[in-house]
Structure formats: C-alpha cells, structure tokens
Amino acid sequence: xxxxxxxxxxxxxxxxxxxxxxxxxxxxxxxxxxxxxxxxxxxxxxxxxxxxxxxxxxxxxxxxxxxxxxxxxxxxxxxxxxxxxxxxxxxxxxxxxxxxxxxxxxxxxxxxxxxxxxxxxxxxxxxxxxxxxxxxxxxxxxxxxxxxxxxxxxxxxxxxxxxxxxxxxxxxxxxxxxxxxxxxxxxxxxxxxxxxxxxxxxxxxxxxxxxxxxxxxxxxxxxxxxxxxxxxxxxxxxx
Ligand code: SF4
Numbered sequence: 179x180x181x182x183x184x185x186x187x188x189x190x191x192x193x194x195x196x197x198x199x200x201x202x203x204x205x206x207x208x209x210x211x212x213x214x215x216x217x218x219x220x221x222x223x224x225x226x227x228x229x230x231x232x233x234x235x236x237x238x239x240x241x242x243x244x245x246x247x248x249x250x251x252x253x254x255x256x257x258x259x260x261x262x263x264x265x266x267x268x269x270x271x272x273x274x275x276x277x278x279x280x281x282x283x284x285x286x287x288x289x290x291x292x293x294x295x296x297x298x299x300x301x302x303x304x305x306x307x308x309x310x311x312x313x314x315x316x317x318x319x320x321x322x323x324x325x326x327x328x329x330x331x332x333x334x335x336x337x338x339x340x341x342x343x344x345x346x347x348x349x350x351x352x353x354x355x356x357x358x359x360x361x362x363x364x365x366x367x368x369x370x371x372x373x374x375x376x377x378x379x380x381x382x383x384x385x386x387x388x389x390x391x392x393x394x395x396x397x398x399x400x401x402x403x404x405x406x407x408x409x410x411x412x413x414x415x416x417x
Contacts, residue, residue, distance in 0.1 A: 233262040233340045240313075246329040248314035254281035258309030258337060266305065266409060267343040268292070269334065270384060271352040272312035272322050283308045288385040292349070295385065295398070299406040307341050309334060311353050327356055338377070344412050346377050347405055350384030368401055371408065378412075380405055 237257050243249060256273040259282050268284075276286035284292045296302060312322050312330045322330075338346070348354035351364040358372055358379065367381040382401035383394045 233337070236336060236340060240333055243313065243333075246314075246326050248312065248316060248326060251317050252314040253278045256281055256283055256310065256313050256315075258283055258307060260303055260307035261305060262307065262341060264305065264307040264341060265344040265412065266301070266307075266405075267338065267341060267346045268306055268308045268349055269346060269353045269357065270308070270310045270349045271356075272310050273315040274319050274386075275315070277310075278315035283310050284385070287389060291385040291389060295388075295402060298399075299402045301406075307337075307343065309337055311356050321352060331356065338375075343377060345405065345409060346374055346379045347401075348379065348381045350387065354381040368397065369404070371404075378408060380408075
C-alpha cells in the first residue's frame with residue numbers, strides 16, 4: 179500500500195511540475211511548448227582548450243576599475259554570474275538599478291523574465307554565464323555611450339576568452355551591434371546565427387523589451403527554440 183502511495187505522490191508531483199511549466203509558457207506569451215524538455219541538466223562538454231580557472235582572478239583584477247567615469251555613480255561593479263565553463267553565454271548591455279544595487283546582472287523584473295525564458299528551453303542560470311557589455315550602471319539607465327563601451331568592452335572580451343562558450347546570445351540591440359560591429363537593426367540581426375570569432379552568435383530581444391512590447395514575444399520564442407536546437411546539436415557533436 180505504501181508503494182502505491184509513493185507512486186501516487188510521484189505522479190502528483192509530475193503533474194504539478196507540468197502545470198507549473200505550462201503556466202510559465204502562457205505567462206511568457208509562448209503559445210506552444212518546447213517538446214524536448216528533459217529533467218537532466220545539459221551535459222555538453224568542451225572539446226578543446228584548458229578549463230578556465232582564471233575567471234575569479236580576473237574578477238579580482240578588475241572589480242575596483244576606475245577606467246571610465248561610471249565608477250563614480252555605481253553602487254556595485256557587476257562582473258557577471260553563472261557557470262565559468264558554460265557553453266552558452268548571454269550578454270546584455272549594462273546593469274540597471276536593481277543590478278547596480280545587488281551587484282548581479284538581470285535581477286530585476288527583466289531578470290525574472292530571463293529566468294523564465296531560460297526555463298522554457300530547459301536551462302537555468304547555473305547552466306549559462308550572464309554578463310553585460312558595461313560593468314557599471316549608466317545613470318538613469320541611459321544607453322551606454324561609445325566611449326564607455328570602448329573602455330569597458332575589453333573586459334567582456336577577456337571573459338569570453340576565459341569561458342570559451344560555444345554559443346553567445348546577445349540580449350538586445352546594443353550588445354548585438356557592439357559585438358557584431360554593425361548598425362543593423364535588431365529585427366534584421368535576429369533569427370539566424372552569426373559568427374563571432376568562431377563562436378556561434380545569436381541575437382534576440384532584451385527581456386525588458388519583451389515586458390513592454392507583446393509583439394516581440396513570438397519572435398523571441400522562435401529565437402529561443404533555435405538556440406536550444408543549436409545547443410543540443412553541439413552537445414551531440416561533442417559526444
Ligand atoms: S564601466 Fe567598465 S570601464 Fe567603466 S568603470 Fe565600470 S568597469 Fe571600469
């Protein structure tokens with residue numbers, strides 16, 4: 179009898195998980211379900227290159243940076259967060275108010291949406307590494323200025339070098355344009371993979387834009403599915 183109860187309990191838990199997942203999809207505005215959901219964490223392995231041990235050293239090296247005037251108004255330097263050996267790196271533009279207060283990227287409303295977007299394609303924050311082009315918040319959340327980008331960008335490039343991701347996903351127009359060195363609109367850049375120094379590079383909408391504009395949710399969902407598909411393909415290639 180106890181065994182029957184255990185099985186029943188497991189079934190209820192599975193239903194609850196499925197219900198929660200579907201509710202998240204509806205909240206996100208995604209009108210279909212990603213069908214390759216697995217309960218195990220992705221196990222994609224790096225094929226070559228040393229294990230990056232230098233990321234923490236690099237953080238300590240740059241955490242007190244004063245190379246541009248943004249250090250004067252920051253509360254916290256926002257290095258980035260996640261798996262230092264991630265095969266997927268997400269890159270936004272700059273910390274906002276909450277990120278500046280907490281010292282972590284994507285922790286406000288947009289960050290919560292990003293977590294749900296990741297969960298919708300079976301990733302968690304621990305699977306990926308999240309960073310921004312700028313490590314300090316521009317006042318009033320204005321767009322980063324070209325001189326600030328030029329000064330701070332080498333830090334991001336070094337992070338990419340240390341992490342060696344297989345895929346980069348740019349969140350929003352600014353990180354896409356900065357890294358691809360283009361002025362093309364986000365609508366033209368999204369929906370296909372680009373090359374960034376030999377790394378597959380996808381562009382999609384910034385979660386903050388998805389919170390404001392419902393019409394971007396459908397194409398964002400298409401981008402997420404593309405991202406997951408490519409990630410799984412690389413995982414199979416890596417054996
Ligand atoms: S934005 Fe970048 S370059 Fe400017 S102070 Fe912060 S870490 Fe240094």
